[in-house]
Amino acid sequence: MSHLSRDIETALALLPEHRKKSKRSFVLTLDDILDDYRLGLELNANAFDLCMHAYRFHHPFEAFWAQFRSKSVKPKEIRDLMLMGFAALLSRNQAPVEAVVDTFVNTTKKVFGAHTAGLTNAFLREVARSRDRLRAQLSAHPEEMLGPVLAARWDRPIARSTETLAAAMGRALLVRPPATIGALGIDGAWSEMKSAHFLRQEEPRIAIDFSSVGFVRWLVPQLKGRPLGRVLDACAAPGGKIIAFALQPELRDVMASTELYATEAKFKRLTRLEQNLAKMSVRAKTALHSWGEGSPPPPALAEPFDLILADLPCTGLGTLASKPDLLLEDPAELLSSVANLQVNILRDLVGRVAPGGSLAVSLCSNDPEELERVTVELGRLLPDKKLEFWTFCGDNEGRTSQWMAAWLVRL
Numbered sequence: 001m002s003h004l005s006r007d008i009e010t011a012l013a014l015l016p017e018h019r020k021k022s023k024r025s026f027v028l029t030l031d032d033i034l035d036d037y038r039l040g041l042e043l044n045a046n047a048f049d050l051c052m053h054a055y056r057f058h059h060p061f062e063a064f065w066a067q068f069r070s071k072s073v074k075p076k077e078i079r080d081l082m083l084m085g086f087a088a089l090l091s092r093n094q095a096p097v098e099a100v101v102d103t104f105v106n107t108t109k110k111v112f113g114a115h116t117a118g119l120t121n122a123f124l125r126e127v128a129r130s131r132d133r134l135r136a137q138l139s140a141h142p143e144e145m146l147g148p149v150l151a152a153r154w155d156r157p158i159a160r161s162t163e164t165l166a167a168a169m170g171r172a173l174l175v176r177p178p179a180t181i182g183a184l185g186i187d188g189a190w191s192e193m194k195s196a197h198f199l200r201q202e203e204p205r206i207a208i209d210f211s212s213v214g215f216v217r218w219l220v221p222q223l224k225g226r227p228l229g230r231v232l233d234a235c236a237a238p239g240g241k242i243i244a245f246a247l248q249p250e251l252r253d254v255m256a257s258t259e260l261y262a263t264e265a266k267f268k269r270l271t272r273l274e275q276n277l278a279k280m281s282v283r284a285k286t287a288l289h290s291w292g293e294g295s296p297p298p299p300a301l302a303e304p305f306d307l308i309l310a311d312l313p314c315t316g317l318g319t320l321a322s323k324p325d326l327l328l329e330d331p332a333e334l335l336s337s338v339a340n341l342q343v344n345i346l347r348d349l350v351g352r353v354a355p356g357g358s359l360a361v362s363l364c365s366n367d368p369e370e371l372e373r374v375t376v377e378l379g380r381l382l383p384d385k386k387l388e389f390w391t392f393c394g395d396n397e398g399r400t401s402q403w404m405a406a407w408l409v410r411l
Contacts, residue, residue, distance in 0.1 A: 005107045007047035008084060012111070014051045015080035016328060030055070030325035045179070045195060050084055055324035056173045057087035059147035060138060064130075068123055078112050078120070085124045089131055091176065097128045142170030150331055156368065158393070165366065172321050172394060172401040184208045184240070186280055188247035206276050208240040211364075211392045211404040216244040218390050219360055220251060222408055226358055227306040228258050234291050234310045234349055236262035237269035239276040241309055241362075246282045260284035261301060263291070292344030304354035311362045312342045312374070318366040318403030335370050343377050350381045359409045366393070366403035378407055385409050
């Protein structure tokens with residue numbers, strides 16, 4: 001299994017202890033680092049899978065490791081390899097257990113030296129012996145995938161469900177993601193494609209999560225009869241929502257006379273937005289601008305808009321399946337880091353909606369406190385307006401495990 005050994009070495013650099021060795025990797029999100037790896041074609045599907053599942057199984061690993069060994073290990077980075085092996089044994093069914101353990105032990109010798117192989121061997125063989133019990137335990141108590149802090153925070157029932165939010169989110173982390181990419185075609189249709197087919201595509205397509213498509217499909221019917229002369233996507237990158245909106249068949253005639261605008265606060269993300277707009281032949285005027293930070297917008301953005309889309313900066317806690325490194329963060333600190341910016345953006349944008357226009361706000365979050373804060377702020381800013389609320393709680397057909405929330409206000 002030499003290919004597995006190579007992929008283990010590639011994935012190691014992306015894991016927590018290894019990232020601490022690099023100031024840049026420690027500051028960047030995992031998503032940003034993965035983008036760099038993809039651009040350099042340094043990350044294949046197997047290495048990506050090893051990395052993502054290591055983060056997903058971080059909390060069960062910590063609990064198991066604490067029972068296995070109370071002393072610290074040197075070098076600390078060897079914990080990343082133990083974590084990856086733990087996750088591989090619990091998440092993979094096809095590869096023979098003995099072969100997986102042997103490959104991780106041999107990789108340990110190569111990367112950390114022969115003197116470290118005994119500990120790796122002993123730990124992973126204990127994991128292998130306990131695999132059925134661990135799987136059964138996590139199946140019965142999926143909230144353990146979240147760790148104690150997040151599990152306690154989300155220990156509340158979901159509407160129209162017998163599960164708690166913690167159990168539902170934990171269970172989503174136990175489901176192996178589909179080996180496909182969600183893709184939006186130039187005809188506005190969404191489909192699932194194998195990665196190889198997506199990369200070799202002849203027709204223009206962009207990768208987009210089904211939750212974003214679901215948001216647009218919820219929004220468009222509610223805008224029937226509303227003015228759409230000027231439309232702004234205020235937090236637009238990478239462009240999925242504004243592109244899906246522009247390509248909706250129901251809006252095809254309207255779009256001919258609609259002026260589309262899209263802004264982004266970071267140059268790198270603006271570049272990606274512009275590339276996707278060009279790829280999908282969606283004509284929109286773009287600008288680098290940070291809403292909610294007190295600076296006046298460019299002249300083209302000064303006039304009111306008939307519709308503003310605002311996918312606010314948020315904790316991202318609805319995206320744990322695709323951004324499992326968030327499991328290592330304190331949810332209260334995540335919320336604290338974006339709460340004021342969310343409020344400031346809303347205050348900035350509310351005054352830029354034309355009379356008779358609409359404001360559509362969205363978050364890639366399911367955190368009850370975060371959703372409540374946005375609801376309260378919108379109600380405070382627009383006390384005499386009705387709020388339409390929508391949530392996307394994963395997908396029963398397996399197309400996505402991402403959660404999303406949105407509000408629509410008609411002025």
